[in-house]
Amino acid sequence: MQDVGVGLYPSMSLLNHSCDPNCVIVFEGYQLLLRSVREIQIGEELTISYIESLMTTSERQKQLMRQYCFECDCLLCQNQEKDAEKLAGEEHAWEEVKDAVNEVRYPKSKEEWEQVLARCQNLLSSNMGRLPDTNIYQLKMLDCAMDACINLESWEEALYYGSRTLGPYGLYYPGFHPLRAVQLMRVGKLQYSQDMFPQALETLKQAYNIMKVTHGTDHSLMQALVELKQQCEAIMRIQ
Numbered sequence: 001m002q003d004v005g006v007g008l009y010p011s012m013s014l015l016n017h018s019c020d021p022n023c024v025i026v027f028e029g030y031q032l033l034l035r036s037v038r039e040i041q042i043g044e045e046l047t048i049s050y051i052e053s054l055m056t057t058s059e060r061q062k063q064l065m066r067q068y069c070f071e072c073d074c075l076l077c078q079n080q081e082k083d084a085e086k087l088a089g090e091e092h093a094w095e096e097v098k099d100a101v102n103e104v105r106y107p108k109s110k111e112e113w114e115q116v117l118a119r120c121q122n123l124l125s126s127n128m129g130r131l132p133d134t135n136i137y138q139l140k141m142l143d144c145a146m147d148a149c150i151n152l153e154s155w156e157e158a159l160y161y162g163s164r165t166l167g168p169y170g171l172y173y174p175g176f177h178p179l180r181a182v183q184l185m186r187v188g189k190l191q192y193s194q195d196m197f198p199q200a201l202e203t204l205k206q207a208y209n210i211m212k213v214t215h216g217t218d219h220s221l222m223q224a225l226v227e228l229k230q231q232c233e234a235i236m237r238i239q
Contacts, residue, residue, distance in 0.1 A: 018047035089131035117148035
């Protein structure tokens with residue numbers, strides 16, 4: 001679910017935007033897949049989100065105007081839903097975290113990952129009790145710390161940060177969303193690596209229930225998830 005390039009898909013470019021869409025786009029290699037994530041009525045327009053939804057209403061509107069030259073008037077924007085949760089906590093604290101998150105560039109070496117992790121650890125520690133994990137910049141910092149730990153093969157610490165993201169992911173990506181499915185799978189793999197097989201199986205089951213809608217049973221990521229889930233089940237049977 002990360003940008004790695006640009007592709008041109010003329011028919012799919014006809015889809016309009018909603019911050020609360022009824023479809024998502026996922027990729028299988030170069031193949032674009034349009035998947036419905038809820039029941040669609042006859043005659044209802046198919047919509048996707050052009051942007052990452054983990055932003056406040058004003059930030060989403062600014063990006064849509066800057067990049068696509070329109071204002072969104074979906075119900076999510078009209079109600080400014082969940083904006084208060086997204087900016088919960090002390091403002092000067094999340095402003096500092098926001099700046100730090102925006103400064104991070106994808107590291108290319110172990111030393112750079114270590115520097116990123118140290119910065120994340122310092123901010124997360126200093127903001128303990130000042131920022132809830134539901135604050136979107138705190139959540140992005142947790143994701144960043146988790147990525148750094150995975151790249152540094154610090155599996156136990158990666159699981160600690162990843163587990164803290166699941167509640168906020170459930171809040172901001174309710175229903176069927178590919179980002180939530182992928183995050184659950186990542187945490188499930190980390191639990192599996194720590195021999196936490198009952199917890200891993202429960203997490204992987206949650207990922208499976210979402211991914212079968214967002215990716216479909218034939219997707220390679222889904223097949224990897226099913227294989228990991230079966231391995232976990234097999235280990236639990238012989239224990």
